[in-house]
Amino acid sequence: MNFNRILSNRTLKWLLFSLLATTLSVSTAVGQETQNKTDGYLFHDSHFHLTNYIQEGTDIRHFLKIMGDKVGRSMLCGIPLQQQWMHASTGDFAPTYYTQTDAPLYYYSFTDAAIAMAYRSLTPEERLRFDPMITGFNPTDMYAADHIRRVLMTFPGVFSGIGEFSIHKEFVSSKVAGEVSTVNNKALEGILDFAGEVGLPVVFHRAGQKFN
Numbered sequence: 687m688n689f690n691r692i693l694s695n696r697t698l699k700w701l702l703f704s705l706l707a708t709t710l711s712v713s714t715a716v717g718q719e720t721q722n723k724t725d726g727y728l729f730h731d732s733h734f735h736l737t738n739y740i741q742e743g744t745d746i747r748h749f750l751k752i753m754g755d756k757v758g759r760s761m762l763c764g765i766p767l768q769q770q771w772m773h774a775s776t777g778d779f780a781p782t783y784y785t786q787t788d789a790p791l792y793y794y795s796f797t798d799a800a801i802a803m804a805y806r807s808l809t810p811e812e813r814l815r816f817d818p819m820i821t822g823f824n825p826t827d828m829y830a831a832d833h834i835r836r837v838l839m840t841f842p843g844v845f846s847g848i849g850e851f852s853i854h855k856e857f858v859s860s861k862v863a864g865e866v867s868t869v870n871n872k873a874l875e876g877i878l879d880f881a882g883e884v885g886l887p888v889v890f891h892r893a894g895q896k897f898n
């Protein structure tokens with residue numbers, strides 16, 4: 687299978703690889719400078735989650751209205767984690783954010799399908815404003831690259847990259863069952879190798895963890 691054929695031919699010119707949100711801001715600023723000269727938009731958005739930790743969020747058409755004539759293109763992803771509503775923890779209170787309960791978070795792969803379908807609901811012209819990204823996998827899982835490959839084959843021509851996923855995030859990592867991800871994890875190496883093989887940019891969040 688030649689993945690270059692099924693990948694979107696749009697490219698994320700302004701962003702290849704990032705460790706922290708601060709880096710993302712710099713990338714956006716650089717993009718702003720060059721784009722102002724060509725298309726009239728003020729900037730492009732290198733990082734946007736269309737959904738939250740209970741997989742709800744802004745309707746993509748409403749988001750397009752918010753972007754208006756100020757934001758040219760936006761990276762688009764869901765959130766790979768779902769906050770469990772555990773009755774034993776919060777009873778009838780339905781938490782919408784991970785700080786509102788001690789219940790765990792779990793990986794929710796369907797978020798990629800939701801993003802793909804939202805993107806596909808747009809007209810071809812509207813789609814040019816978005817760069818959908820794959821994020822619904824556990825970055826400590828050696829099978830993660832298989833998920834990414836499966837998403838690319840299920841939704842050909844939709845996704846432009848991988849991310850944003852978290853290697854380490856304060857308050858979040860300790861709530862996810864299983865292994866805590868690190869930059870040295872063999873599974874991350876597999877994800878990056880696959881990204882290099884098929885030519886997808888990768889965005890990940892890493893904070894509150896020392897390099898070793």
Ligand SMILES: [Zn+2]
Nearest residue numbers: 733735850891
């Ligand atoms: Zn984020």
